Amino acid sequence: MSAETKKPKVGVYVCHCGTNISHTVDVEQVRDWAEKTLGAEGVVISRDYKFMCSSLGQELIEKDIKEMGLDRVVVAACSPHLHEMTFRGASKRAGLNPYLTELASIREQVSWVHTDKEVATEKAKAVVAGAVERVVQNEPLEDIRVPIHPDTLVVGGGIAGIQAALEIANAGFKVYLVEREPSIGGHMAQFDKTFPTLDCAACILTPRMFEAGMHPNIELLTWSEVTNVAGYVGNFTVTIKKKPRYVIEELCTGCGICVEKCPKKVVDDVYEAGLGYRKVVYTPFAQAVPKYPVIDAPNCTYFQKGTCKACEKFCPTNAIDFNQKEEFINVEVGNIILATGYDLFDARRVSNYGYGRLANVFTSIEFERMCNAAGPTSGNIVLRDGKTQPKSVGIIHCVGSRDKNYNNYCSSICCMQSLKFAHLVKERTGATVYDFYIDMRTPMKAYDEFYQRVMDEGTLFVRGKVAQVTNAARNEHEEGKLIIQVEDTLAGKQRRIPVDMVVLSTGMEPRHDAKETSHLFGIGCSSDGWFTEKHPKLDPISTMTEGIMIAGTATGPKDIPASVAQGAAAAARVLDKILQKEVVLEPIKASVNQEQCSGCRICNGLCPYNAILFHEDRMVSEINPALCQGCGTCVAACPAGAINGTGFSNAQILAQIDGLLMDVNLAGA
Amino acid sequence: MSEQFEPVIIGFTCNWCSYRAADLAGTARMKYAPNVRLIRLMCSGRLDPTFVMKALATGADGVLITGCHPGECHYVEQNYKALRRYLLLRRVLKGMGIAPERVKLVWASAAEGTKLTNEINTFVEEIRALGPLGWNKKLAGNGHAVEELAVEEVAA
Numbered sequence: 135m136s137a138e139t140k141k142p143k144v145g146v147y148v149c150h151c152g153t154n155i156s157h158t159v160d161v162e163q164v165r166d167w168a169e170k171t172l173g174a175e176g177v178v179i180s181r182d183y184k185f186m187c188s189s190l191g192q193e194l195i196e197k198d199i200k201e202m203g204l205d206r207v208v209v210a211a212c213s214p215h216l217h218e219m220t221f222r223g224a225s226k227r228a229g230l231n232p233y234l235t236e237l238a239s240i241r242e243q244v245s246w247v248h249t250d251k252e253v254a255t256e257k258a259k260a261v262v263a264g265a266v267e268r269v270v271q272n273e274p275l276e277d278i279r280v281p282i283h284p285d286t287l288v289v290g291g292g293i294a295g296i297q298a299a300l301e302i303a304n305a306g307f308k309v310y311l312v313e314r315e316p317s318i319g320g321h322m323a324q325f326d327k328t329f330p331t332l333d334c335a336a337c338i339l340t341p342r343m344f345e346a347g348m349h350p351n352i353e354l355l356t357w358s359e360v361t362n363v364a365g366y367v368g369n370f371t372v373t374i375k376k377k378p379r380y381v382i383e384e385l386c387t388g389c390g391i392c393v394e395k396c397p398k399k400v401v402d403d404v405y406e407a408g409l410g411y412r413k414v415v416y417t418p419f420a421q422a423v424p425k426y427p428v429i430d431a432p433n434c435t436y437f438q439k440g441t442c443k444a445c446e447k448f449c450p451t452n453a454i455d456f457n458q459k460e461e462f463i464n465v466e467v468g469n470i471i472l473a474t475g476y477d478l479f480d481a482r483r484v485s486n487y488g489y490g491r492l493a494n495v496f497t498s499i500e501f502e503r504m505c506n507a508a509g510p511t512s513g514n515i516v517l518r519d520g521k522t523q524p525k526s527v528g529i530i531h532c533v534g535s536r537d538k539n540y541n542n543y544c545s546s547i548c549c550m551q552s553l554k555f556a557h558l559v560k561e562r563t564g565a566t567v568y569d570f571y572i573d574m575r576t577p578m579k580a581y582d583e584f585y586q587r588v589m590d591e592g593t594l595f596v597r598g599k600v601a602q603v604t605n606a607a608r609n610e611h612e613e614g615k616l617i618i619q620v621e622d623t624l625a626g627k628q629r630r631i632p633v634d635m636v637v638l639s640t641g642m643e644p645r646h647d648a649k650e651t652s653h654l655f656g657i658g659c660s661s662d663g664w665f666t667e668k669h670p671k672l673d674p675i676s677t678m679t680e681g682i683m684i685a686g687t688a689t690g691p692k693d694i695p696a697s698v699a700q701g702a703a704a705a706a707r708v709l710d711k712i713l714q715k716e717v718v719l720e721p722i723k724a725s726v727n728q729e730q731c732s733g734c735r736i737c738n739g740l741c742p743y744n745a746i747l748f749h750e751d752r753m754v755s756e757i758n759p760a761l762c763q764g765c766g767t768c769v770a771a772c773p774a775g776a777i778n779g780t781g782f783s784n785a786q787i788l789a790q791i792d793g794l795l796m797d798v799n800l801a802g803a
Numbered sequence: 804m805s806e807q808f809e810p811v812i813i814g815f816t817c818n819w820c821s822y823r824a825a826d827l828a829g830t831a832r833m834k835y836a837p838n839v840r841l842i843r844l845m846c847s848g849r850l851d852p853t854f855v856m857k858a859l860a861t862g863a864d865g866v867l868i869t870g871c872h873p874g875e876c877h878y879v880e881q882n883y884k885a886l887r888r889y890l891l892l893r894r895v896l897k898g899m900g901i902a903p904e905r906v907k908l909v910w911a912s913a914a915e916g917t918k919l920t921n922e923i924n925t926f927v928e929e930i931r932a933l934g935p936l937g938w939n940k941k942l943a944g945n946g947h948a949v950e951e952l953a954v955e956e957v958a959a
């Protein structure tokens with residue numbers, strides 16, 4: 135290609151990957167071919183090895199670089215997403231710039247996806263030729279090092295977010311904990327008991343909430359939401375909207391007189407799941423952190439009619455301020471942890487189970503509130519009339535989960551949640567309990583023991599997917615009852631079981647706004663809406679976006695112990711980055727050759743990060759390397775070819791095309 | 804090998820989605836037609852239409868362009884820019900007398916190994932039906948198009 139420069143010396147290393155590659159690709163043939171046919175392109179040595187990524191394989195490369203003076207390396211092996219770092223490291227150790235090394239993926243893209251050995255071997259040659267042509271055009275690059283801002287943003291104050299914030303704060307670093315509701319706590323704050331140990335949710339959660347609220351290193355921003363994220367790992371600028379509380383936090387003592395005096399009650403759809411009421415000025419629950427109430431403006435008589443102001447009159451410290459406006463603040467952080475949790479599946483969607491139509495069909499979260507001593511029924515398990523104790527209760531698993539019509543996945547906690555409910559009903563009412571399950575999934579520590587305990591307590595288990603819940607009685611036993619129609623797959627027959635109360639174990643769903651959140655932070659999410667991990671097994675708390683971690687149920691259904699563990703793991707990853715003080719970034723950036731730029735400004739509007747600025751005086755564009763993320767869109771657009779994109783330059787890609795099509799042209803010649 | 808026409812196709816993939824879908828297809832041992840050779844870009848927005856022209860001119864019978872689903876681009880919205888260029892490029896190809904169906908744009912997320920596999924197989928069949936393009940044989944050494952006859956005369 136570039137005849138004027140001195141001829142490159144390329145080494146090609148073809149990996150067998152045990153037999154992963156060699157069972158469909160004739161590795162020796164590729165090796166010989168590379169040395170013979172690609173000699174003209176600069177290949178001076180070609181070797182094959184059982185496992186190139188092993189230390190012996192890497193030493194092979196290092197030795198050749200040192201002894202033969204190789205200035206380019208191609209490793210034909212697995213995907214660069216797996217071992218690019220490994221082989222760049224080998225080159226670096228031997229004194230070669232790591233960016234002069236290319237990985238040709240002949241495993242993921244050849245041996246694993248094709249079957250005909252002859253054809254696969256030919257394709258492997260083409261892939262190798264592409265990499266060789268490309269590597270010749272590679273330029274030596276230096277990693278970019280950027281300092282890491284030591285502050286961290288945690289979004290979502292459920293148990294996962296609280297845990298993450300505490301870990302980082304306890305290590306001595308500042309955390310902004312942003313929560314959209316008036317209090318932190320998340321779903322766990324709504325529960326009564328927690329499986330499998332049955333400890334009281336508030337008893338274990340409140341101390342954590344309190345600690346987070348009081349911690350000198352945690353700045354709590356509740357009733358707030360992130361509206362913009364700019365920058366990149368180490369240096370994010372985040373805009374946070376603080377919604378008006380209409381209560382001046384500095385003056386409020388949390389005495390609760392305003393709540394007491396407020397004359398208006400509304401149904402509490404969030405915390406009480408629609409089962410109870412709250413005042414218009416309220417704290418969601420007694421142990422709320424922070425303790426300051428908020429005024430629910432759309433429902434407030436003053437905001438509706440201009441009169442009332444009862445809260446203002448009675449507040450002993452004059453903390454009520456009806457003129458508060460929403461406020462936007464900017465914070466600088468180095469890392470971000472997203473722990474935004476889950477939403478509950480809407481049980482109305484399974485219309486054959488009657489929720490919303492049949493009064494005594496309850497959802498799991500309603501049932502949790504009902505069991506809670508501080509809840510709307512003071513912990514009494516009663517029918518919708520608020521007083522009658524049920525004599526029989528049916529609990530239905532997998533509502534909205536493991537069902538092609540709703541969600542295909544298993545919500546993972548519903549089996550245990552149902553068993554917990556069965557136990558609570560037995561304990562508090564002595565009612566007969568029927569538990570309808572498809573499969574019983576109790577795999578974690580002490581879970582199956584809990585299942586056995588609930589069996590011993592006398593809960594009746596019916597294996598089968600419930601077809602419907604109806605109030606259409608067929609005989610006098612069924613009169614006035616809810617009838618559960620199910621195929622008992624163990625007994626092999628259809629059954630109709632009349633009960634007084636039905637509890638639907640509704641599954642977890644991604645937050646309704648999970649997709650918007652993922653776009654706001656620039657991370658991936660599955661088509662369902664769960665945030666995507668960098669690696670599902672080996673890196674479940676990182677994302678593809680450097681500096682943004684994920685924890686808890688935002689990545690998929692899980693229980694409290696797993697959410698807490700992820701919160702702590704994400705925090706450890708953040709601390710690791712903070713302590714490294716700087717982060718190394720791949721030098722993939724665009725830059726404008728000012729001599730060549732005609733000032734057409736075509737590139738200016740293309741950059742989503744506003745990295746391209748235009749110098750009116752000199753009529754040329756320039757790219758701010760700190761803002762450029764290296765997508766290459768401007769590079770492709772510049773009609774003057776004035777923009778160079780390192781790592782993916784025109785020369786590299788055009789050369790790779792030549793290499794990939796070399797055989798076509800050789801055959802045609 | 805069989806007698807049927809085996810097209811050669813260049814596929815452009817995005818580092819964050821379709822390249823990973825290809826990795827996933829590999830890890831899951833899904834099988835697809837070996838006619839496609841992939842190039843990794845950081846984003847579909849990097850796709851300079853010149854690359855497509857170059858591929859066709861150098862002997863590819865078709866070009867597959869892949870990127871993240873609309874709204875899922877790692878760089879916010881650059882795949883929309885790729886879409887715009889793609890639509891324009893098809894018109895240019897048509898004007899040049901090349902079937903625009905030789906170039907196809909497909910969205911595939913990192914999780915869609917199966918979708919990518921199916922799309923590749925479909926596209927290979929589509930190009931097989933169109934037959935060879937052979938544009939590389941219609942070019943002179945300097946890259947300029949020449950009359951097919953002239954080539955033959957020179958060769959003779």
Ligand SMILES: Cc1cc2nc3c(=O)[nH]c(=O)nc-3n(C[C@H](O)[C@H](O)[C@H](O)COP(=O)(O)OP(=O)(O)OC[C@H]3O[C@@H](n4cnc5c(N)ncnc54)[C@H](O)[C@@H]3O)c2cc1C
Binds near residue numbers: 358
């Ligand atoms: C009925 C029921 C009973 C359960 N019982 C048990 C049990 O007994 N034992 C057990 O181990 N597990 C149980 N679980 C599971 C348990 O609820 C979860 O594992 C745990 O609560 C997950 O915590 P989290 O922090 O991930 O999410 P969440 O609790 O959902 O917290 C997320 C927080 O983020 C906030 N948020 C969301 N989006 C934003 C945003 N964009 N900006 C700012 N803040 C935001 C939310 O307001 C919320 O406070 C139960 C689940 C259900 C449904």
Ligand code: SF4
Binds near residue numbers: 734755
């Ligand atoms: S597109 Fe190219 S020539 Fe036009 S302003 Fe940008 S860098 Fe300059």
Ligand code: SF4
Binds near residue numbers: 723740743744762766
């Ligand atoms: S490559 Fe160009 S368009 Fe992409 S982020 Fe950098 S400056 Fe912006």
Ligand code: FES
Binds near residue numbers: 817820869881882
């Ligand atoms: S990152 Fe995949 S198309 Fe932009």
